[in-house]
Amino acid sequence: MLLQKLEIIQEGKSNGEGIIMRYRTRRGTDIFCLGVPLFYESGEDWDLGPTFCYLIPGKKTTLIDSGQFNRYELLKALLKRVGCDVKDIGRVIITHSHEDHDGNLPELIEDSGAELWAHYAFSNMIAYYHGIDDGASHPDFPGSCRCCLMPDRFNRNCLQYHEKRSHLKIGHPITEASDPPGPDYRFMLTPGHSPDSICTVFEEEVLLSGDTLLATITPHPTLMLEYFVNRRILPEGYGSQNDAYGLMSYINSLYNLKTQCRDVDLLLPAHRLFEKGKINYLKPSDRAAEIIIFHLERCGNILKILDNRVLGLDEISLDLFEPRLRKGWGRFLSQREVMSHLELLAICGDIEWVNSNKFTSRATGSNNYKEFFAKYI
Numbered sequence: 001m002l003l004q005k006l007e008i009i010q011e012g013k014s015n016g017e018g019i020i021m022r023y024r025t026r027r028g029t030d031i032f033c034l035g036v037p038l039f040y041e042s043g044e045d046w047d048l049g050p051t052f053c054y055l056i057p058g059k060k061t062t063l064i065d066s067g068q069f070n071r072y073e074l075l076k077a078l079l080k081r082v083g084c085d086v087k088d089i090g091r092v093i094i095t096h097s098h099e100d101h102d103g104n105l106p107e108l109i110e111d112s113g114a115e116l117w118a119h120y121a122f123s124n125m126i127a128y129y130h131g132i133d134d135g136a137s138h139p140d141f142p143g144s145c146r147c148c149l150m151p152d153r154f155n156r157n158c159l160q161y162h163e164k165r166s167h168l169k170i171g172h173p174i175t176e177a178s179d180p181p182g183p184d185y186r187f188m189l190t191p192g193h194s195p196d197s198i199c200t201v202f203e204e205e206v207l208l209s210g211d212t213l214l215a216t217i218t219p220h221p222t223l224m225l226e227y228f229v230n231r232r233i234l235p236e237g238y239g240s241q242n243d244a245y246g247l248m249s250y251i252n253s254l255y256n257l258k259t260q261c262r263d264v265d266l267l268l269p270a271h272r273l274f275e276k277g278k279i280n281y282l283k284p285s286d287r288a289a290e291i292i293i294f295h296l297e298r299c300g301n302i303l304k305i306l307d308n309r310v311l312g313l314d315e316i317s318l319d320l321f322e323p324r325l326r327k328g329w330g331r332f333l334s335q336r337e338v339m340s341h342l343e344l345l346a347i348c349g350d351i352e353w354v355n356s357n358k359f360t361s362r363a364t365g366s367n368n369y370k371e372f373f374a375k376y377i
Helices: 072-081 105-112 122-126 152-165 224-230 247-260 284-306 313-320 330-348 369-374
Strands: 007-010 020-024 030-036 051-056 061-064 089-093 115-119 172-174 185-189 198-202 206-208 266-268 351-355 360-363
Touching (some): 007 072, 051 072, 072 105, 105 152, 115 122, 185 247, 224 330, 247 284, 266 284, 284 313, 284 330, 330 351
Parallel strands (some): 089 115, 206 266
Antiparallel strands (some): 020 030, 030 051, 051 061, 185 198, 198 206, 351 360
């Protein structure tokens, strides 16, 4: 069928900040795409763009994600522009427990009285565990941030947000077996970028993917190491084996999207829907397949960089990433990205750790990772 086009309702910046777009499904349902501005000390050379939150008016008006914390007034202004008062929202669906997606949620729930739908591990991610250390870099932070690698000047800004968020009650935890809000909705549990990531298929026409699928970039996978830090705080059954953390988990989620969304027409991601003055139209199953190939190739590139040398995370990332992508907090993210691939390569036997404390490694000469990826391509 012919793909419906997005209509720009309100112009914004060329990166999508402040933009409002409308997508009308074949059944005639409107989905408003709201570009809620995102503020980081990342420098002008690296721009994630806004967080796209999605409003679906109806009998029970639904909002998917609520933007970065401290942006509540900006979110309300965008909602007002499409004729929606906060009190009109009857349901909020959160894609995962990151501060640019569930920010403003306490204020939004308090003002609207809306139902809160989220992955069943979301409650664990927003809670504190002061008596459980298990090697966490920040055991005093809630579950989603116990392994935060950001510098103190960055994460200090999150403390008030953490506290307010910890009091939320999830009225509708989403599991593999739980019923969706109605026949137009289908949920998919997609851990990998976050252990509590979900995607929402609406009317079998669009995929609202949060960070699991992005338009022109790939989200950073979680680390397998985080499983061992957080397994005691995960829901019962979720922590019995590691199916929630690491690149392998993420690749499995991508494969599920690739195979279970073949008939879904349009990807509506949380970032880069609108970029450089244009709309990115992508089919979800195709984009999932592209990202799987990307990570396959990245594993190969890391092995080439290692060659027969012993290198640390920063040394590998220097070769792997453009300097502009390593500016500011981008350096920490680049190291994390390298680590997620090294963990997979280590399990495949393609690298060995020389110093596990400093995370230095060397290649073993094998390319077993190709067999792993072959199952998903």
